[in-house]
Amino acid sequence: MRVFVSVVMVSAMTLTACSGWRDSGANPRNWFGGSTSTRVAADSNAQPSSPSDRQTGNPLIEDAGADVLVRRNVSVIQRTGILRRRNQTVIYEGTLIAEVTDLTVEQVPTGAIIRVTGLPQREGAFDVRLLRVNEDGPIDGIMEYTLNAYQPVATRVGLTRTREVKAGAFLSNAELEEIREIRVRAARNVRSTRR
Numbered sequence: 001m002r003v004f005v006s007v008v009m010v011s012a013m014t015l016t017a018c019s020g021w022r023d024s025g026a027n028p029r030n031w032f033g034g035s036t037s038t039r040v041a042a043d044s045n046a047q048p049s050s051p052s053d054r055q056t057g058n059p060l061i062e063d064a065g066a067d068v069l070v071r072r073n074v075s076v077i078q079r080t081g082i083l084r085r086r087n088q089t090v091i092y093e094g095t096l097i098a099e100v101t102d103l104t105v106e107q108v109p110t111g112a113i114i115r116v117t118g119l120p121q122r123e124g125a126f127d128v129r130l131l132r133v134n135e136d137g138p139i140d141g142i143m144e145y146t147l148n149a150y151q152p153v154a155t156r157v158g159l160t161r162t163r164e165v166k167a168g169a170f171l172s173n174a175e176l177e178e179i180r181e182i183r184v185r186a187a188r189n190v191r192s193t194r195r
Helices: 002-023
Strands: 036-039 073-080 085-092 099-108 111-119 126-132 142-150 165-172 181-185 189-194
Touching (some): 099 181, 099 189, 111 142, 111 181, 142 165
Parallel strands (some): 142 181
Antiparallel strands (some): 099 111, 181 189
């Protein structure tokens, strides 16, 4: 009887220790758990603007903070012709999505995949991109992104599920070593997740 009771006690203690490891912050599967949303303060004097005027209202005045709001991403497209091949540089001029509704970080053997769901103001948003704000890596352990897309203004508002867009990005294990928090910025909110 004593052996049976001691085996049961050891088994119970082992099983409770497993659940403690499962929920602990030391377990890599628990890194970047649920995300939280923070509202961005709305400016009462703000005017809606297009990406061509760089968020200032005047295309001749350079705004120092415009790159945070409207990210310019240069893409190289290779076009081939009959006689030659040439590369064409295209500047991405997507604007910020209205709201980030979901942010998840999924662990994979070689790093992590960031999955973001956003909600534009109108239907028809396309070429959705998750762009890094800090290109050189995390600043003070924080990796920040913006969720941008080309957004037509002449479409209907529609239902929430018809406006929903998704984007993703990959972070390697080397990059994850320096990151404590991941933030995704939209026009109305910032969604973040921490280790």
